[in-house]
Structures are given as C-alpha cells and as structure tokens.
Amino acid sequence: MTAALTADRQRLADPSRQSPGAIIFMAFRFLRQLNIFQIAVPFYLFISGRLSLEFLGLGALALVLWLAAAVVKWWRYVFWIEGDELKVARGVFSLERTAIPLDRVQSVSIEQQVLHRLVNLVRVSVDTAGSSSAELVLDAVSRDSAEALQRLAADFQASRVVTTTGAEAGEEPGTSQHVPPPPSRVLVKRTPLELVKVGLARWPLAGLVVLGPLVAAGADIAETFAEQLGGFLPDGLVVEEELDSLSTSAIVGLLLLVVAVAALLGWTLQVLRSILTDWNLTVTQTAEGLRRDAGLVSRRSHASKTRRIQSVDWQQSPVERLLGISRLRLQIIGEGDLVVPGADEADVSTLNAIAFGGATSDSPPPDRGVSSAMVFLAVRNAAFAMVASVLGLVVLSRLSPEIDWRWWMVTPLLIVPLQLASSWWRWRNLRWGANSGRIVRTERFVGRHRVEMENIKAQMVSVTESPFQRRRSLASVTVSTPEGGMSVPMLANDEAGDLRDLVLAGIESDSRAWM
Amino acid sequence: MAPQALPTPPSPSEAMTVAPASPPTAAFTNQRVAPDQLPRLDPGSFEPVAPAFARMRLFMVGLSSVVGTVLVGVVGLAVLDLALPVVITAVAAVLAACLAIALFQRAEARRMGYQVRSHDFSFRRGVVWRRVDTMPFARVQHAVIRRGPVERFFGLATLHLRSAGGSLLVTGLDTDRSDRLKTLVVERAGALADEELMEQG
Structure with missing residues (x-):
C-alpha cells in the first residue's frame, strides 16, 4: 500500500461526524420528504392571516424542534473506515450500524453544489452493487475526506489479491500481494470554446420551453397591469387594432422576427446552460473505471x-455533424448516466473501447434491416386519423351553420404523403446487427442515433406480436437492461426467434459478472 | 439485399467448460459451435397453466356480471327511473359484454404457458397481443410466491421473478408447482451466482 493510501486510511480511521454544515442539508432533506400539501396548507393559512397566535407559536416550536432534530441527527451520525469496511453508525432512539465492504463499493461520487461551495464542503454518494440508487450519502464533508474515501474505494476496485506460487519471487506459497492500480488518465477535456459549440449545436427553441410558463404568467400580469392602467393608455396602444391594420406580409415578417429573437434567446440560453453545467468537463479513466467532473456553479x-x-x-444532430461533434451517453446503473457532449471521433472511439473493453466479440456491423410493413403501418395509421378528421370537419360544416366549408380543411390529408416519406426514410435507415457478444441498432432520420450493448447486460428478452404483425408473420424483440434496453421492431418471426436465442446464448454462456 | 443468417451463437454448455481466466475480462474466450447444438425455444413445448386458472378467471367475470347487473338494474329503475325495457336492454348488454370477456379470458388462459430450460424461464401470454418473455436464471434477483384470497380458494399461486431490468409474473400455477418452480429458480440462480464469483476469483 502506498504512503498516500496509508495516510487516507489514517485520516478516516477514527469515527468522525460530517461537517456542522451538514445540519442544514439534513434539515432540508427532511423538508424534501414533506409533500406539497403539507407545505402548502400551513403556508396558505399563514399568508391568508387565518393562523392565530397560538398556531404561530406551535409553528415556531415545530421549527425549533425541526432544527434540534437535525442537530441531534448530525451528532449521532458518524462514519469511519475499519479494516476493509466503511462503517456508519446513526440513529437517535434506535441505533443503526451499516458496514459496507470497500470491495463492494461500485462508485464514489463527489458533488459540490452552490451551498457547498460557500462553506467549501462536498456531498459524497456511495453506490454499491446491491442498490440502484446511492447506498450512502454524506451530505457535507471536507473535500480531503471525500477524496480519501474515493481513493481507498478506487484502490480496492483496481487492486486484486494475487495468490503467488512463491516459485519466482521466493515468497511463501499462498501469500497474497496487492497489485497497484493503473494511473489515472484524462480522456476528455472540454475547453470553453468547445462548450460554446455544444450550446450552439442544441435546438435553440428547446431552452425556451422553461420560459413558457413565465411568458404565460407574464401575459396575465401584463393584462392585469393594462386593466389597471387602462384609463391612462392612449387608444393607439390597443394591440388587436394594431394587428388588424397590418398587412399579411407585415404579420409574416413580424412572426419571423419573433422566431428569430426567440431562436437567438434560445441559443444564448443553451450556450449559458452548456457552460454552467459542463464547465471544465473532464472524463478521467481511473483505477475503478471512469470519472466525470464538470460544472461551474455546482460542480x-x-x-x-x-x-x-x-x-x-x-447521437448526432445535423448541426453537430456540421461542427464535427456528437453526444455520447454511457448508460450506467445508479446515479445518472455519464454524458459526454461535444465528443469528436477520437473521444467516441476511446470511450467505446473502454465501455466494451471486456467484450468477447467485435462490434457487429449494423447490416440488417426490418420489414417494410413498418412504413405501411405508419401510413395506414396516419391516413385513418387524417381522413377521420377531414370527415369530421365535413360533418361539422354540414351540421353547424357557423362553420363554413373551406378548401384548407382538407390540408390535414397532406400529412399522409409526408408520413409516407418520413417513415420510408426512417425504415430505410433503421439498421441493426447482432453477434454472440453484442447487439447494435442504428437510426438515421434528421439526426443519427446508435445504441450498442453487450448481450450479457440483458436481463430479460421478450418477443411480442401485435395482431398486425401476426397477420404478416412478424414480431418485435425487446432486450431489457436495468437502464432501459433496446428494441428491434418488425422482424420476421424466425429472425426474431434467432435474435432472442442469440442474446440468451450470450447471457447464458458468458459467466462474467454483468455488473 | 437478402440478409445473411445471424452469426452462430455459442452453446451454453460448451462455453461453460472454458477455464476461468484471470483477470476475468482479459483472456475470456467464447468458443463457437454448430448452430444445431443451441437449444431453441420451442413454441410447442410450453406447459399450460393449471386448469383452475381458467375457472378462477370465469368466476371473476361471473362475479363482475352479477355486480354489474344488480348495479345497472338498481340505478336504472330506482335512481334514473327508466322504463323496464330500457333497463332490460342495458342488463342484456352488460351480460353480453361479460360473456365476451369470459370467452376472451378462457382463450387467454388456454394460451398461457411456461417453459423451463436448463438456463432460463419463459412465459407466454396474450391472445390478441402475444408475448413471450424469457428470463435467464443468472439474472434472477429474487423470486416471490403470491397467493391472494381468490387464488387460495382455487388452489393457485403466482410466481414473481424479479431481475434488475424487469420482472416476470407467472400466473395460474398450482401451489405445489409454484413451490417447486421457485425452488428450482432459486437453486439455479444461486449456483450461477456462485459460479460467477468463482470466475471473478
């Protein structure tokens, strides 16, 4: 064991509490457990003045008790390293002791939110194989302690106990030695300029979705404001009259201007978001696997x-393709996926090589297609819906004298050829491939999309047949993993059976651990 | 372009005999064998569920039809004050719907079945939308047997197999068979977990 690891062990050997700052986080965690009703009712009673002085006193008492409970909880929560285990003792009335063997720790995540930055502390989440969410969360500890814990867990992940024969090194047979973990290696590092590119490559109007409610609320506020100021407004400011007086080309121009301003605003927000969330994004290959660090305000x-x-x-959108970047998402069990935006070809290749480092087979070529019945189904559904809606309009115009028949009421039918074109394009570019080790699916519509997984990650394989598929001897195959999975639609029955058997053989013949 | 045949998967029994490598992911080998050595999931070899399951489903539909008839009759005559022929028509509609559901349930119960192979468990269900789910024993996290009051009355049980990525609800098993299947699944899953641990050294 290196001197650094010995120092880490010594640092964590004594039972210690989290930083006193953790009291705030523990108190807030209790608040988060309350539902909206439990918070909203007292708040409403308070602001509507319906709470008597006695109730306010009770509220103040509850607040004091709440803070006191958080303090006691913090006081009774200690953690330490003993032997090869991370131990935690907690509880006020009933004592709970947890021991997590370090070799069972899958990952240690360190997060620094805004509040943490103010007091220079970090939040630590410890994941184990037995849970899909964090097994243990330390709300606020010093960065040194957190990193010591991360290093110790990493050492256990990477170092393996090797039983020596004693023949070469002259050691006693049966003795064990630690093989030191390989050194860390930075795989991806994003510069601010690359983050700007990532932000610009995102769909600009997506960022505006969050502004929707604000705009809606803003309209209400403006209306109320206008009502109150109605007497003072000059007649020329009545919007409806202004719009009526505009020509069609002016309205189109105005709409284009609104869209342009919205897009500009959207791009600005996307760039800001990219910089805030992915500032100094670094993906490092560590002894335990991969580590992603990012964030400007909350790291x-x-x-x-x-x-x-x-x-x-x-995934790669057309703009991303133009800029030579793409978005890679490593789907991971537990606390979120590892997302690498702005990945170039080298990044994709490196991360793929690591993700499939232990794979027993090469990536299968996505050279197989699916049945063209997929196009027929999509067009048939669209045609039914559109013809029904046009017939509905015809009936309405006949029944109601207020609705006149207009030529543009048949325009929904235009969706049918559009659907034909889009689903044909989608079908032509939906490809999949499989071998005994892996399965891959690629799509190309507006953007490009590729999902690849090892067969041993599959938990369950399902073959489904809808009535439409059964009439055509078709079926779909769904391969489930803890993080979603993959589906291949519209395969010939035999091919679906072959794919299922291939994936099952992959799972059942490979005794490597899937997680 | 006609698609090529899928690559030959390795036989489970063949691949299991490969000596454990160390470290496990570095020198792992996965030998290929002839395709006819791979056991196929045979659609004709599904074991049907217990006949009592169809009876239970019919009993539930019968119960619903009685409740529905009484409800329609009482609401139609006493609350809405409808004419008797209208209420009789409504009751007939309810009974016809229940009959259709009963026929559907019977067909579904007849189609349901399970297949146990040495490495996995499959369950087939559905009449209109058909589905065959297969869960390898190596992915079973835990197995639970549930017996509701109606199931107990008919001597049935439901075996619930859970994995990290989905679960399999095997309904319509008689009590004895559900116990035996659960024991088998747990034993196989345990043996495979031990094997995996040995593989990791």
Whole structure:
C-alpha cells in the first residue's frame, strides 16, 4: 500500500461526524420528504392571516424542534473506515450500524453544489452493487475526506489479491500481494470554446420551453397591469387594432422576427446552460473505471465502474455533424448516466473501447434491416386519423351553420404523403446487427442515433406480436437492461426467434459478472 | 439485399467448460459451435397453466356480471327511473359484454404457458397481443410466491421473478408447482451466482 493510501486510511480511521454544515442539508432533506400539501396548507393559512397566535407559536416550536432534530441527527451520525469496511453508525432512539465492504463499493461520487461551495464542503454518494440508487450519502464533508474515501474505494476496485506460487519471487506459497492500480488518465477535456459549440449545436427553441410558463404568467400580469392602467393608455396602444391594420406580409415578417429573437434567446440560453453545467468537463479513466467532473456553479464528480455501463448511446444532430461533434451517453446503473457532449471521433472511439473493453466479440456491423410493413403501418395509421378528421370537419360544416366549408380543411390529408416519406426514410435507415457478444441498432432520420450493448447486460428478452404483425408473420424483440434496453421492431418471426436465442446464448454462456 | 443468417451463437454448455481466466475480462474466450447444438425455444413445448386458472378467471367475470347487473338494474329503475325495457336492454348488454370477456379470458388462459430450460424461464401470454418473455436464471434477483384470497380458494399461486431490468409474473400455477418452480429458480440462480464469483476469483 502506498504512503498516500496509508495516510487516507489514517485520516478516516477514527469515527468522525460530517461537517456542522451538514445540519442544514439534513434539515432540508427532511423538508424534501414533506409533500406539497403539507407545505402548502400551513403556508396558505399563514399568508391568508387565518393562523392565530397560538398556531404561530406551535409553528415556531415545530421549527425549533425541526432544527434540534437535525442537530441531534448530525451528532449521532458518524462514519469511519475499519479494516476493509466503511462503517456508519446513526440513529437517535434506535441505533443503526451499516458496514459496507470497500470491495463492494461500485462508485464514489463527489458533488459540490452552490451551498457547498460557500462553506467549501462536498456531498459524497456511495453506490454499491446491491442498490440502484446511492447506498450512502454524506451530505457535507471536507473535500480531503471525500477524496480519501474515493481513493481507498478506487484502490480496492483496481487492486486484486494475487495468490503467488512463491516459485519466482521466493515468497511463501499462498501469500497474497496487492497489485497497484493503473494511473489515472484524462480522456476528455472540454475547453470553453468547445462548450460554446455544444450550446450552439442544441435546438435553440428547446431552452425556451422553461420560459413558457413565465411568458404565460407574464401575459396575465401584463393584462392585469393594462386593466389597471387602462384609463391612462392612449387608444393607439390597443394591440388587436394594431394587428388588424397590418398587412399579411407585415404579420409574416413580424412572426419571423419573433422566431428569430426567440431562436437567438434560445441559443444564448443553451450556450449559458452548456457552460454552467459542463464547465471544465473532464472524463478521467481511473483505477475503478471512469470519472466525470464538470460544472461551474455546482460542480459534480461522478465516478463509476466500467462494468456498470449497460449500453452506449451515440447521437448526432445535423448541426453537430456540421461542427464535427456528437453526444455520447454511457448508460450506467445508479446515479445518472455519464454524458459526454461535444465528443469528436477520437473521444467516441476511446470511450467505446473502454465501455466494451471486456467484450468477447467485435462490434457487429449494423447490416440488417426490418420489414417494410413498418412504413405501411405508419401510413395506414396516419391516413385513418387524417381522413377521420377531414370527415369530421365535413360533418361539422354540414351540421353547424357557423362553420363554413373551406378548401384548407382538407390540408390535414397532406400529412399522409409526408408520413409516407418520413417513415420510408426512417425504415430505410433503421439498421441493426447482432453477434454472440453484442447487439447494435442504428437510426438515421434528421439526426443519427446508435445504441450498442453487450448481450450479457440483458436481463430479460421478450418477443411480442401485435395482431398486425401476426397477420404478416412478424414480431418485435425487446432486450431489457436495468437502464432501459433496446428494441428491434418488425422482424420476421424466425429472425426474431434467432435474435432472442442469440442474446440468451450470450447471457447464458458468458459467466462474467454483468455488473 | 437478402440478409445473411445471424452469426452462430455459442452453446451454453460448451462455453461453460472454458477455464476461468484471470483477470476475468482479459483472456475470456467464447468458443463457437454448430448452430444445431443451441437449444431453441420451442413454441410447442410450453406447459399450460393449471386448469383452475381458467375457472378462477370465469368466476371473476361471473362475479363482475352479477355486480354489474344488480348495479345497472338498481340505478336504472330506482335512481334514473327508466322504463323496464330500457333497463332490460342495458342488463342484456352488460351480460353480453361479460360473456365476451369470459370467452376472451378462457382463450387467454388456454394460451398461457411456461417453459423451463436448463438456463432460463419463459412465459407466454396474450391472445390478441402475444408475448413471450424469457428470463435467464443468472439474472434472477429474487423470486416471490403470491397467493391472494381468490387464488387460495382455487388452489393457485403466482410466481414473481424479479431481475434488475424487469420482472416476470407467472400466473395460474398450482401451489405445489409454484413451490417447486421457485425452488428450482432459486437453486439455479444461486449456483450461477456462485459460479460467477468463482470466475471473478
């Protein structure tokens, strides 16, 4: 064991509490457990003045008790390293002791939110194989302690006990030695300029979705404001009259201007978001697997074992393609996926090689298609819906004298050829491939999408047949993993059976751990 | 372009004999064998569920039809004050719907079945939308047997197999068979978990 690891062990050997700052986080965690009703009713009673002085006194008492409970909880929560286990003792009335063997720790994530930054503390989440969410969360500890814990867990992940024969080194047979973990290696590092590119490549109007409610509320406020100021407004400011007086081309121009301003605002927000969330994004290959650090205001460090990666999801929009970047998502069990925006070809290749490092087979070529019945189904459904809606309009115009028949009422039918074109394009570019080790599915519509997984990650395989598929001897195959999975639609029955058997053989013949 | 045949998967029994490598992911080998050595999931070899399951479903539909008839009759005559022929028509509609559901349930119960192979468990269900789920024993996290009051009355049980990525609800098993299947699944899953641990050294 190195001197650094010995120092880490010594640092964590004595039972210690979290930082007093954790009291605030523990108190807030209790608040988060309350439902909206439990918070909203007292708040409403308070602001509507319906609470008597006695109730206010009770409220103040509850507040004091709440803070006192958080303090006691913090006082009674200690953690330490004993032997090869991380131990935690907690509880006020009933004592709860937890021992997590360090070799069972899958990942240790360190996160620093805004509040943490003010007091220079971090939040630590410890994941184990037995849970899909964090097994243990330390709300606020010093960065040194957190990193010591991360290093110790990493050492256990990487170092393996090797039983020597004693023949070469002259050691006693049967003795064990630790093999030191490989050194960390930075795989991806994003510069601010690359983050700007990532922000610009995102769909600009997506960022405006969050502004929707604000705009809606803003309209209400403006209306109320206008009503109150109605007497003072000059007649020329009545919007409806202004719009009526505009020509069609002016209205189109105005709409285009609104869209342009919205897009500009959207892009600005996306760039800001990209910089705030992914500032100084670094993906490091560590002894335990991969670690992703990013964030400007709230900095998050997420480390995970390579084995926990379930599938690799790669996406590229047309703009991203133009800029030579893409978005890679390593789907991981537990506390979130490892997302790498702005990934170039080298990044994709490196991360793929790591994600599939232990794979027993090469990536299968996605050279197989699905049945063209997929196009027929999509067009048939669209045609039914559109013809029904046009017939509905015809009936309405006949029944109601207020609705006149207009030529543009047949325009919904235009969706049918559009659906034909889009589903044909989608079908042509939906490809999949499988071998004894892996399964891959690629799509190309507006953007490109590729999902690849190892067969041993599959938990269950399902073959489904709808009545439409059964009439055509078709079926769909769904391969489930803890993080979603993959589905291949519209395969010939035999092919679906072959794919199922291939995936099952992959699972059942490979005794490597899937996680 | 006609698609090529899928690559030959390895036989489970063949691949299991490969010596454990160390470290497990570095020198792992996965030998290929002839495709006819791979056991196929045979659609004709599904074991049907217990006949009592169809009876239970019919009993439930019968119960619903009685409740529905009484409800329609009482609401139609006493609350809405409808004419007797209208109420009789409504009751007939309810009974016809229940009959259709009963026929559907009977067909579904007849189609349901399970298949146990040495490495996995499959369950087939559905009449209109058909589905076959297969869960390898190596992925079973835990197995639970549930017996509701109606199931107990008919001597049935439901075996619930859970994995990290989905679960399999095997309904319509008689009590004895559900116990035996659960024991088998747990034993196989345990043996495979031990094997996996040995593989990891």
